[in-house]
Amino acid sequence: MPTTPAAPSETGPEPLDPVELSVRQPAAAELARSAAHAAGELLAPPTPVRLGDVVPAPELVAPDPAADFLLTEDAVIRVDADPAARDVAEQLAELLRPATGYPLPVTDSATRADGPLVLTLSGAAAPADAAGPAGDDVADGAGAESLGDEGYRLEVTHAEVRITAGTPAGLFHGVQTLRQLLPAAVESAAPVAERWVVPGGAIVDRPRFAYRGAMLDVARHFFGVDDVLRVIDHLARYKLNHLHLHLTDDQGWRIAVDSWPRLTEVGGTTEVGDGPGGWYTKDDYRRIVRYAARRHVTVVPEIDLPGHTNAALVAYPELAPGKIPPPPYTGTEVGFSYVDPADERTYAFVAEVLGEVAALTPGPWLHLGGDEAFKVPADTYRGFIERAQELVAATGKTVVGWHQLAPAGHADGRVLQWWGTNGDDPETADAVRRGARLILSPANHAYVDMKYTAETPIGHDWAGLIDVRRAYDWDPGTHLTGVPAEAVLGVEAPLWTETVTTLAEVEFMLFPRLPAVAELGWSPRSTHDWAAFRDRLAGHGPRWTAAGIAFHPAPEIPWPATPAHRIPTQRSRDDATHTS
Ligand code: NGO
Secondary structure (H helix, E strand, O other): OOOOOOOOOOOOOOOOOOOOOOOOOOOHHHHHHHHHHHOOOOOEOOOOOOOOOOOOOOOEEEEOHHHOEEEOOOOEEEEOOOHHHHHHHHHHHHHHHHHHOOOOOEEOOOOOOOOEEEEEEOOOEOOHHHHHHHOHHHHHOHHHOEOOOOOEEEEEOOOOEEEEEOOHHHHHHHHHHHHHHOOHHHHOOOOOOOOEEEOOEEEEEOOOOOEEEEEEEOOOOOOOHHHHHHHHHHHHHOOOOEEEEEOEEOOEEOEOOOOOOHHHHOOOOOOHHHOOOOOEOHHHHHHHHHHHHHOOOEEEEEEEEOEOOHHHHHHOHHHOHHHOOOOOOOOOOOOOOEOOOOOHHHHHHHHHHHHHHHHOOOOOEEEEEOOOOOOOOHHHHHHHHHHHHHHHHHOOOEEEEEHHHOOOOOOOOOEEEEOOOOOOOHHHHHHHHOOOEEEEOOOOOOOOOEOOOOOOOOOEOOOOOOOHHHHHOOOOOOOOOOOOHHHEEEEEEEEOOOOOOOHHHHHHHHOOHHHHHHHHHHOOHHHOOHHHHHHHHHOOHHHHHHOOOOOOOOOOOOOEOOOOOOOOOHHHHHHHHHHO
């Protein structure tokens, strides 16, 4: 059984204003129950994996039950002689070796006819002769068109498994699909006696939206580098390609800035509930960025301005309105703090912080926050945002901000992250008409810090309760009135951490809702079907169990029984280590 998450500390003093956040003492027993469920004390018997059992749902699936592939000990992974493609092949080997115990050497030898796992970059289009067992559906569909920046084609025959893509990112996504097509025990960290069968047929797949992300709030509670790396693994499994890190807030500043060292030395030492806090050195942060990049995940850093800045003001009171040093804040209210928009030193601060963060960021985005600056008058706020947008542009990055940025003037390429609960939002629609694109994070569907049910021991409920169906049942393409699908860059599931204190709790809130949001970001709308999604998702429970993830065993999902004797859980692996 996965380790039972520790009870988080009590947080939040009084009823909250203006946004009421629901915080109450979590019941450790509920989380323990979830872990027990996750360990496999559930329902129907397991069925073999079918070709279509993939989350997010692929664009085209053409099963050929007569062409199942059996992975054996002598298998070799063959890949093109491209360094980035080779690295994807190495990652496939790293995924498969622990559970299979097979050596799985990786070769780019062009002369050897070995395989039978083949990864190949083929320009953007799938090869015409590759329809194979897939039949006309696949040959006539996306397979004949461009696979784009992230698409892939997976063909499974008796003889081989072949992944074809135009880019290493496409190959990487194809590898995640292959991973899901192997028996659940493939997630085991220790060798398992299993028939490693991959269902025969072909899949042709590519994403609906370019931006598919999750956000981790490391400011309210700090999460160390290893926790963040594990979250990146979870994103990669579900073909999410952006990790947004909410790096600064009233309760803590988490990223080292050389020109303003007290931001972390002072501002990094607090968090909600009076825990020790913490921050990332630049090397820590580079490690996160590198780890993400290897998994084709772009890190989006957020420096929340002008509000949500109490930790910065504690460190540098000269940035505070009236130059009055505020006390450190470890509660969960919002909307009370702001940097002084009337002082030029504030803009020097913003420029230097953004410059250093941009220098750590290979990706194109810099997130400016911009939410809940309730104490800043509207005109002043607009002026501040317009200057901050220019400072972002000066770093060579593109601005992302919460949708409160909407009234400010347009900046080239700017992206608003919409977190409302009512899709009728003329101000945001107007910003879109002026050129903004949107990331959709509707708080009543995509906020994975909301409770699943009234009984969920951690989380908020200000945007309602979000069970798996609610996380799944909306359409990013039509969600906002007056906003065309073309203006939607993608989706993101934010995890705010006022009540979330451990990695186990992070996973409990992410699973199973993260895969639901991932499917909205990746899969064509034509595949959208709650009953089918529920059934596909059910097969992932045993995978999470094998990977040591204590997920929420949502009652609306028909989880299969886990053959516990065949899938070692994290605990049994730990025991094995201790006794060996
Ligand atoms: C809001 C608020 C955050 C809270 C979160 C809690 C945004 C963009 N600002 O979302 O400060 O942590 O709700 O759900």
